[in-house]
Amino acid sequence: MTDTITSPDHSSAAYLDAYSRINAMVIVGEGLADRHFRLLAAAIPADAKTLQVLAAMEGRHARDFVGCGANLGVKPDTPLARSLFAPLHALFLEANRAGDRVACLVIQCLIVECFAVAAYRCYLPVADVYARPITAEVLKDEALHLSYGEDWLRPRFQQVAAGVVACCQRAVPVALSMLERLKPDLETIGIDPVELVGEFMACFQESLQAIGFSPARSRQVLTELAVSALA
Ligand SMILES: [Fe+2]
Numbered sequence: 001m002t003d004t005i006t007s008p009d010h011s012s013a014a015y016l017d018a019y020s021r022i023n024a025m026v027i028v029g030e031g032l033a034d035r036h037f038r039l040l041a042a043a044i045p046a047d048a049k050t051l052q053v054l055a056a057m058e059g060r061h062a063r064d065f066v067g068c069g070a071n072l073g074v075k076p077d078t079p080l081a082r083s084l085f086a087p088l089h090a091l092f093l094e095a096n097r098a099g100d101r102v103a104c105l106v107i108q109c110l111i112v113e114c115f116a117v118a119a120y121r122c123y124l125p126v127a128d129v130y131a132r133p134i135t136a137e138v139l140k141d142e143a144l145h146l147s148y149g150e151d152w153l154r155p156r157f158q159q160v161a162a163g164v165v166a167c168c169q170r171a172v173p174v175a176l177s178m179l180e181r182l183k184p185d186l187e188t189i190g191i192d193p194v195e196l197v198g199e200f201m202a203c204f205q206e207s208l209q210a211i212g213f214s215p216a217r218s219r220q221v222l223t224e225l226a227v228s229a230l231a
């Protein structure tokens with residue numbers, strides 16, 4: 001994959017302008033992940049300590065990516081990022097208010113974390129020299145967050161399977177729609193949006209299988225989501 005990538009000019013005006021929006025998405029996404037894990041810590045008292053540790057990691061990620069923007073002299077477009085994340089964050093808060101721990105875990109630990117993993121995997125080969133080692137470290141942490149959700153859902157598969165699918169049907173299209181606005185900026189910083197969606201789908205299918213869905217069923221869930229996104 002890396003042999004087809006041409007590294008962007010990290011100092012061009014176009015790069016820095018696009019980075020102000022992508023960097024803001026990352027910072028806001030990490031900040032929301034911090035908040036979601038703190039809410040999960042309250043919702044799952046038995047795992048509160050673990051979840052607070054994961055929340056703290058997300059807070060650190062947000063600060064590290066603030067540093068990446070500052071290193072390039074970029075001011076992140078935080079209001080835009082907040083507005084793009086608002087519908088997904090609202091779904092999380094709605095699930096949290098309803099006491100729906102399954103939906104909360106699907107939104108944060110599967111959907112948001114798979115997006116983070118996919119985005120950072122695609123960003124890593126085109127990142128500037130300051131951001132690259134930071135992104136590589138963050139990527140390792142996101143895999144742990146994904147595993148937490150999988151490990152909670154897997155032993156309860158029979159009880160949670162229908163809820164997982166229902167949540168995916170609502171929340172995955174919301175997550176994918178965030179990408180629409182960011183397509184040109186992703187391209188400018190060297191990320192192919194189609195490759196990013198492909199990485200997300202692959203990561204998400206792996207997660208569905210990790211919690212107990214058969215390969216055929218997980219493919220079917222994703223195909224239905226792709227079809228509804230095109231409708
Ligand atoms: Fe993170």
Ligand SMILES: [Fe+2]
Nearest residue numbers: 033113142145
């Ligand atoms: Fe994470």
